[in-house]
Amino acid sequence: SQTIHQWPATLVQPVGSPLSLECTVEGTSNPNLYWYRQAAGRGLQLLFYSVGIGQISSEVPQNLSASRPQDRQFILSSKKLLLSDSGFYLCAWSTAGAEAFFGQGTRLTVV
Amino acid sequence: KQEVTQIPAALSVPEGENLVLNCSFTDSAIYNLQWFRQDPGKGLTSLLLIQSSQREQTSGRLNASLDKSSGRSTLYIAASQPGDSATYLCVGMNTGFQKLVFGTGTRLLVSP
Numbered sequence: 001s002q003t004i005h006q007w008p009a010t011l012v013q014p015v016g017s018p019l020s021l022e023c024t025v026e027g028t029s030n031p032n033l034y035w036y037r038q039a040a041g042r043g044l045q046l047l048f049y050s051v052g053i054g055q056i057s058s059e060v061p062q063n064l065s066a067s068r069p070q071d072r073q074f075i076l077s078s079k080k081l082l083l084s085d086s087g088f089y090l091c092a093w094s095t096a097g098a099e100a101f102f103g104q105g106t107r108l109t110v111v
Numbered sequence: 112k113q114e115v116t117q118i119p120a121a122l123s124v125p126e127g128e129n130l131v132l133n134c135s136f137t138d139s140a141i142y143n144l145q146w147f148r149q150d151p152g153k154g155l156t157s158l159l160l161i162q163s164s165q166r167e168q169t170s171g172r173l174n175a176s177l178d179k180s181s182g183r184s185t186l187y188i189a190a191s192q193p194g195d196s197a198t199y200l201c202v203g204m205n206t207g208f209q210k211l212v213f214g215t216g217t218r219l220l221v222s223p
Contacts, residue, residue: 034211044200044213051209090154092211098162100145100202100211102155 003027006091006103013110019064019078021106023091026072031093033074034100035066038088050074086110113138115203115214123220128191132217134184134201141203144177144184148197149216155200159186191221 003026013019025031035047046059048066056066063082067075074091086109094100114137124130134144143162147155159168159175161184167176174187184201201214 032209036213043215046210046213049210057209088152092155094204094211098143099157099160100204101157102147104154107152 004091004093004101004103006106008106009104010107011109013081013108015083015110016080019076019081019085019108021076021089021091021108023074023076023103024072025074025093028072028093028095030071031095033068034092034094035074035076036090036092038090040087044090048076081110083110113141113203113205113210113212115201115212117199117201117214117217119217120215121218121220123222124191125222126191126193128221130188130191130219132186132188132199132219134186134214136182136184136203136212138205139179139182140206141179141182142206143204144175145202145204146173146175146184146186147200147202149200150197158199191219193221193223195219195221 006023033050036044037047038044048056048058050056050068053068053071064078089106089108091103092100116135118133145160146158148158149155158173159170161168161175161177172189177184196219199217203212
């Protein structure tokens, strides 16, 4: 069966520290992968999406970057976190024309 | 650029009412549409997927329809229950099968 793993579930990091959030998918190949952020009380903002290994599209300029080192692995990173990076981060995957699935999210608090 | 709007933004109803949540998108070049629910502090749970060749889908008390010509989708919830309280999101996939575009969400509260 298809599953998506996202970790950690919660994270508290100081301003200026690095960030690495990982998302892995099982049970499918060559999925589209997505990173979203949800600020408190706000909607979901698409940050990055990837249609293949090493192919990353950025939707908004920001303090974050994404990488896809393997077909079913998607990593969200930052070299130096800002307070405004706090939020709920969701990883998702889909295949062409089919249903999308979401991870359980990572709640990041930058202090 | 595809934009997806959901109306109403918030809805509070007593238990037992039938509800209609609306989703409208600006670009008719949408391939399929999916409805999710999000409980506070949680991830997204898929409810219904309407694929390109379909006009509606049903699951239990939920029915979703898609009209590409008008750029609208509706989610109908029959006999609402307190457990239906959540934020409901519609998500459109573009015809290039790349982007998932989220609606603004409807926050639903069903009171006992």
